[in-house]
Amino acid sequence: MVTGASVDGLVSGMQTSSVIAGxxxxxxxxxxxxxxxxxxxxxxxxxxxxxxxxxxxxxxAAKALNDPxxxxxxxxxxxxxxxxxxxxxxxxxxxxxxxxxxKSLAAAESRIFxxxxxxxxxxxxxxxxxxxxxxxxxxxxxxLPITDGTLKGVVDAINASTDLPVKATAIQLAxxxxxxxxxxxxxxxxxxxxxxxxxxxxxxxxxxxxxxxVLTVGTTNAFExxxxxxxxxxxxxxxxxxxxxxxxxxxxxxxxxxxSDTDGIAAKVQAMVDAANGAxxxxxxxxxxxxxxxxxxxLAGNSSMQQLASTILQTVSGGAGNLGSLKDVGxxxxxxxxxxFDKTKFVSALNADPAKTQSYFNGATxxxxxxxxxxxxDKMVGMANKATMSSTGTLAQLITSGNNNITDLNDRISDxxxxxxxxxxxxxxxxxxxxxxxGSMKNQSSWLAGQLSSLG
Numbered sequence: 001m002v003t004g005a006s007v008d009g010l011v012s013g014m015q016t017s018s019v020i021a022g023x024x025x026x027x028x029x030x031x032x033x034x035x036x037x038x039x040x041x042x043x044x045x046x047x048x049x050x051x052x053x054x055x056x057x058x059x060x061a062a063k064a065l066n067d068p069x070x071x072x073x074x075x076x077x078x079x080x081x082x083x084x085x086x087x088x089x090x091x092x093x094x095x096x097x098x099x100x101x102x103k104s105l106a107a108a109e110s111r112i113f114x115x116x117x118x119x120x121x122x123x124x125x126x127x128x129x130x131x132x133x134x135x136x137x138x139x140x141x142x143x144l145p146i147t148d149g150t151l152k153g154v155v156d157a158i159n160a161s162t163d164l165p166v167k168a169t170a171i172q173l174a175x176x177x178x179x180x181x182x183x184x185x186x187x188x189x190x191x192x193x194x195x196x197x198x199x200x201x202x203x204x205x206x207x208x209x210x211x212x213x214v215l216t217v218g219t220t221n222a223f224e225x226x227x228x229x230x231x232x233x234x235x236x237x238x239x240x241x242x243x244x245x246x247x248x249x250x251x252x253x254x255x256x257x258x259x260s261d262t263d264g265i266a267a268k269v270q271a272m273v274d275a276a277n278g279a280x281x282x283x284x285x286x287x288x289x290x291x292x293x294x295x296x297x298x299l300a301g302n303s304s305m306q307q308l309a310s311t312i313l314q315t316v317s318g319g320a321g322n323l324g325s326l327k328d329v330g331x332x333x334x335x336x337x338x339x340x341f342d343k344t345k346f347v348s349a350l351n352a353d354p355a356k357t358q359s360y361f362n363g364a365t366x367x368x369x370x371x372x373x374x375x376x377x378d379k380m381v382g383m384a385n386k387a388t389m390s391s392t393g394t395l396a397q398l399i400t401s402g403n404n405n406i407t408d409l410n411d412r413i414s415d416x417x418x419x420x421x422x423x424x425x426x427x428x429x430x431x432x433x434x435x436x437x438x439g440s441m442k443n444q445s446s447w448l449a450g451q452l453s454s455l456g
Contacts (some may be wrong), residue, residue, distance in 0.1 A: 055270025109210030131197030
């Protein structure tokens with residue numbers, strides 16, 4: 001509501017500004033009611049958004065469990081600090097163990113020109129305009145143009161190249177004696193190389209020969225497994241082993257094992273149950289009716305939200321299609337409409353029959369023909385998606401509708417601002433005119449009184 005300059009009457013003595021303010025308050029009653037509706041609608045939208053956030057959390061948790069690779073999780077253990085064992089999710093869920101000794105670690109080929117030297121790194125070591133590196137195993141040749149034939153120039157050119165398979169170092173053999181060392185960027189037997197084009201330092205020799213890392217498996221009929229690096233992939237499906245040191249003769253063999261990550265899978269189930277309970281609690285708080293001194297929720301009696309809660313509960317009570325009740329895998333409903341999860345029962349079922357237990361959550365069939373498979377996680381994903389999708393979701397549409405309603409109400413409030421400004425201006429003119437008329441009458445009365453007095 002707008003206000004204007006005071007027009008308090010100097011002639012009438014009336015507090016006309018207060019009178020106009022009172023009249024304007026009455027005039028503004030419809031606009032005040034609209035503003036109250038905006039406030040109420042904003043609270044309703046906030047309630048929908050709170051539920052939408054909880055349902056989004058449920059969708060995320062259900063998707064994490066709906067991913068088939070979530071059921072392929074495994075944990076790796078190693079009996080020795082000399083070997084690091086890790087796993088990654090794969091298409092299968094292979095478990096077991098393998099025992100071995102680390103016979104050798106991988107090494108990179110390194111060659112040095114120790115027979116010759118120069119007095120400073122600024123001295124020339126080649127008269128060639130090109131040096132070459134030849135891979136001994138494959139015969140592949142890599143060439144590098146040289147514009148600065150000094151030791152430093154050659155080192156800098158080699159190290160600046162992304163194409164050469166080696167890196168270079170200027171080595172000080174003794175005071176005033178410098179030479180060149182080249183080392184392969186890769187490890188393994190295949191990293192061996194020869195050098196061409198360095199003619200100022202004599203012949204090069206191997207400082208370290210490139211070699212593979214080797215694991216020896218077994219004793220009676222032992223066999224070896226080699227790798228060009230210290231990392232061995234695929235000893236078992238999804239298992240990666242990294243050797244850190246050679247196993248001494250007096251040390252026991254190293255055993256790495258892979259077991260199903262039942263705790264990790266159970267944690268994902270618990271997360272989905274917790275997310276479902278969070279959504280149910282939020283819906284309950286927003287739709288509750290008043291009880292004594294406890295006020296009603298902003299969405300009290302909202303049938304859409306009550307139906308959403310019922311759908312969550314029905315998803316649990318409906319079980320997993322032909323497989324049966326979710327009680328078999330530790331999930332039940334309480335009397336107060338919450339979900340419980342018995343981890344011990346779930347893990348027992350998972351260990352007894354992993355595939356069947358997974359099918360309770362990732363179903364293979366769609367018995368009710370709704371396009372969503374029968375698994376618990378399948379159903380939760382479908383239901384949460386339907387509620388939260390950004391444009392077509394139930395909650396998204398309710399939020400959009402509420403925001404549109406607020407926009408309409410604010411437009412109407414703005415229209416009332418114009419009306420009230422016009423009405424206040426009219427009242428101010430009317431009261432000003434009244435004061436002017438009263439002033440004129442007072443002047444006339446004084447004139448008449450003076451005339452009458454002069455007649456006496």
